[in-house]
Amino acid sequence: MAYCSPTDQLSYLDTPEFYYIALHFLGFIAIPLHLFGAYCIMFKTPSSMSSVKPSMLNYHFWTFIVDLVFSILVCPYFIFPVFGIVPLGILQQLGISVPIQMYITFTAAVFLFFSGVLILENRYVIITNSNKTWRRLRVPWLIGMGIYAVLVFLPVYLNIPEDQKSAKQVAYEKNCLFIQKLPCLLPEIRSAALFIIAEDFLVTYFSGMVMQLIVLMHSLIFSGYTHWTLKKESSRLSNKTLKLQKQFLRPVYIQMAVPVFTLQAPLVFIGIEYVLKFHTQTWNNLGFIAFSSYGFISTLFMLSFHSPYREFLFEAICSRTGVKKIRAVSSNIATRNSNLTVCI
Template sequence: MNFSSYFATPDFQAFALHLLISIETPIHLFATFCILFKTPISMKSVKFQMFNLHFWSIGLDLGISLLTIPYFLYPALAGFPLGVLNFFEVPVRCQAFLLGVLIGLLGVSIVTILENRYYLLFGVRGHWWRHFRITFLVLNYVIACVYFYPAYYYVPDQKQALQEVFEMLPELPKELQTSKIFVLATDFRFIVLPVFFMSTLLLLESGIFTFLIYKNMSAQSKELSLSPQTIKMQKQFLRALNIQTCIPLAILLIPLCYLVISRVFLIYNQVANNFCFITIGAHGLFSTLIMLYIHIPYRNFCVDKLCSKVPGFKRRTSRVVQLFGSL
C-alpha cells in the first residue's frame, strides 16, 4: 500500500479534523448558550447535568479534532499525533491517556443525568440512595480518570515494539516507516481490558437507572402518587435524553465495528482508519444537533430566532415534528 490516495495521508486527516472542529465550534457555543440561558424552569433541575454532558462532549471533540488528531495505524496500536499538543512536545502516551479519560468522563456524564432523574423523582425524601449518591458519583469520576492508566503505564520498549509493528504491517508505506511512530501497546490486554471494564460499568449503570426510573414511574402511576401530567413530562424527557445519547452512540458503532473486524482479520486500510477517527470526532456534533432539535425549548428558540427569515422553514419544521411526534 502507498499514498496513492490522498485520503490515506496524514495531511487529509489533519485537514478533515480541522474542518470538522471549525464547523463544530460555533454550534457547540450556540448550544452552550441555549443550555445556560434558554433552559426553562421546568428543566431547571437537570440544567447542570445537561451542561455537564455537553461540556465533556465538547472536550472529546476538541481532544480528537484539535489537541491530538490521532493518525492511527490500526490494527497495530501505533501511530502518531498531528494536533496542537504535538507542537508543544506533550508525550504521545499522555495524549492517548487524555483521550481515554475524556471518553470515560463523557460516559460518566450520561450516567450522572440518569442518576439525577432517579434521585429527584424517587430518592429525595427518606430514600436510602440519598446517603450514597455523592460517593457513587465521585467514585465514577475517579474511575473515569484512572481506568486508562494501565495503557499509560505499560508502554513497551519502542525499538522492539516498532519491529513488531513492521512485521504485522509489511505493506506499511515507506513514508510512514520513516515517521516518528509511537507504539502504545503490543499486548492488547492493556487496552482492551480497561476499555471493556469501563464500557461494561457505564452500560450497566445506565441500564439500571433507566430500568428503575421506568419501573418506579409505572408503580407510582398505578398508585396515583404522581399525576398523569408529571409522568408524561418525565417520560418525554427520558425519551429525548435516550435519543440524544443513543443516536450518536449508534453512529459510533460503525467505526468501532470496523476496528474490531480489522483487528480480528489483521486488515490494514489507512483510508478506513482515517474515516473511522473522523466519524468518532463528529460524535459531539451529532449529539449537539440532536439535543437542539429533540428538546422542545431549544428547538423553538432555534426556529424562532435563527430560522425565522428562511421562507417556509417553520412550516416544514412543524410538519417534521408532526410526522415523528413531538417529544
C-alpha cells in the same frame, strides 16, 4: 522492518493529510454549534427542566472537550493493529509528549461516557426522591466513578514503551502472527513519527470494551429503575408530571443513543479487523472521523429534539433571515411537544 507489501495501493483517504483536514474542518464547524448549545442549556432551559440543567451542561461540556481533543488538540492518526499513533494536532506542535496526549484523549472519552450516565442517574434521583439508600450511596458512587475515569487508562500510560525502536519491532513481530503484513505506512509517518502506545493491542482494546460495558450496565440500571418507578407511581403522580417526565426522557435517550453508533462503529470495526486478519487505513480514518463527530451530532440532536431549544433555534433562524414566523400546532404534535415555530 518491512512496512509495505508490493500489493499495497494507497489513496488520498489513507493519508494523514486527509485525516488532518477532515478533523479540523469538522472541529471548526462543531465549535460554534457547541457554544450555541451551551447557551441554550444555560439560558433557554425552562424552569420545569432546571433540575437537570447541571447534568446536561456537564454532558455537553464533555462532548465539546472530546470534539476539541480529536479534531484540533491531538488529532490522533491511529495505526492498527499495532496500536500506533501519529499526533497531528496543536499539542504536538507545542511539544507536548505523545504519552500525555494519548492519556488526555482516552480519559476525555471516558468522562464523556460517564457524563451520559450522570444524566440518567440525575433523573433517577429526582423521580425516586424517597430513595434514602441511594442518596447515602450517591456521593461515594460519584467519587468512585470519577476515580475510575481518571485511572482506567493509567496502566496503559505507565506501560508505554520507552524504547520505541524496539517496541515497533516487537509489535511488528506479534502482529505478523495474526496478519500477513502491517499496514503500508507512508514515508512521512515512518521512523520517529509513528509512536507505539502498546505492544499488545488486544489487552488495551479489551480494557476499553470493559469500560464501555460498565457504562452500559449503569445506563440500563438507571433507565430501568426510572421507568419502573414512573410506572409504579403513576397512580400518585399527576398526568402532567408523567407527561413532562416522558417528554424529557425521550429526547435524552435519542440524543445519547443514536450518536453512540458513531462511537461504537469504528471500535467494532477494529475488532473485526483484528479477528479476520485484514487492515484498511481508509476505513480506519473514516471511522475515527465519525468517532470525533459524536459531539457535533449529539448537539444537533439536542437542539432538534428538546422543544425549548428547538423553538429558540427556529426563532433565531427566522430573525437572522428576516422572514416571518408563525405558530403551527397540530393535534398530534400538541400531545407530545410544545408549539412549533415555523418560518415562512
